[in-house]
Amino acid sequence: MGVVQFPDMNGLAFLKWIREHFTNIDIIMITAAREIDTLKQAMHGGVFDYIIKPIMLARFTETLVRYKEYYYKMHELMKGKELIGQEDIDQLIRREQTTGDADDSLPKGIQPLTLEKVLAVVKQCKDGITAEEVGKRIGASRTTSRRYLEYLVSISQVTADISYGSVGRPERIYKLKR
Template sequence: MPKPIRVLIVEDDKRIAEINRRFVVRVPGYEVVGIATNEQEGKEFITVLQPELVLLDIYFPDMHGLHLLKWIREHFMNIDVIVITAAREVDSLKQAMRGGVFDYIIKPIMLERFTETLVRYKEYHDKMQLMTKEKEIISQEEIDELIRRDYVLSDASDELPKGIHRLTLEKVLTVMKQYHDGVTAEEVGKLIGASRTTTRRYLEYLVSASIVIADVSYGTVGRPERIYRLKRS
């Protein structure tokens, strides 16, 4: 079983930090290893814990978060950063992007948006780990797949039926890519912040488009349940 991605939250508001922690642990494959509330704690925790991912605010009483981002880049190039902030200034976004952040999320955080980012980051992280272990050179196609931010439904029709929206459909697909052994509509719904009924509608559309296949599982109490997984090429 792969090790969970270790996350450090750097946020001076303890209430918001706790909300972020709860959001993180709802996503499979993650664990929160610490919460830092100021610059000193942030640097100490990063140095000692060396997490794979830092969730970083920008506004602090004793520092600017982008200065800490620069420090991370100078000392720990292998640590990825997602900015979570109320800062809406274009200059803050530009500096963060130049600092190589994986994503930039504006407060207040929406669970669906946050979950989407963590699911995408896990796929990116897992692919990068696999490539590091198995490859010395990489193709352009593999690079494009690794660094792209949006998943393209190349196998689905451009004309989606009524009630099926492309953004939600791509979120469902992103989750499906994490569960090779199959997942239920209820489980997918929890991850993307949608109801079981809505999620099942999208999954059944993907079945009709021959992107996803569905099997019936009777479970331990004999109640049949549809299990969905991506169709292997």
């Protein structure tokens, strides 16, 4: 089993200790641990979010924005109320009904048409492809391509691996998840 490690203790044990001693603390776990059991334990421990390394700035920023929204909604609900309704709870835990486009379910900066193009290119490359190569094929920058590829990794449609070439820095190679 993978374990979330600190220099002198197990991160899951630390999570449990935090919950026992500081019940009002919200936790965003950032870890290299990818095992489902570790994720389950962290979720049962009440983490707000679970981010797998390497950390992508866009993903981390999205989490901080969601946490900020949650924090302010929670404090608004607590103002002068002893009881709350189901609608308040649903809004707080982001289960409110969405109306309008299916685009509402995509994070900011991810457009459905570009996402389809990126996914189509990855599907064509059985041996994997870099963000730079995807960008060239769809007419986008490497940065834009990488944002879409990392989004696809975050929703488990694509995997990422690192290729250590002979010159320069390592490249991330993206493949369709099988």
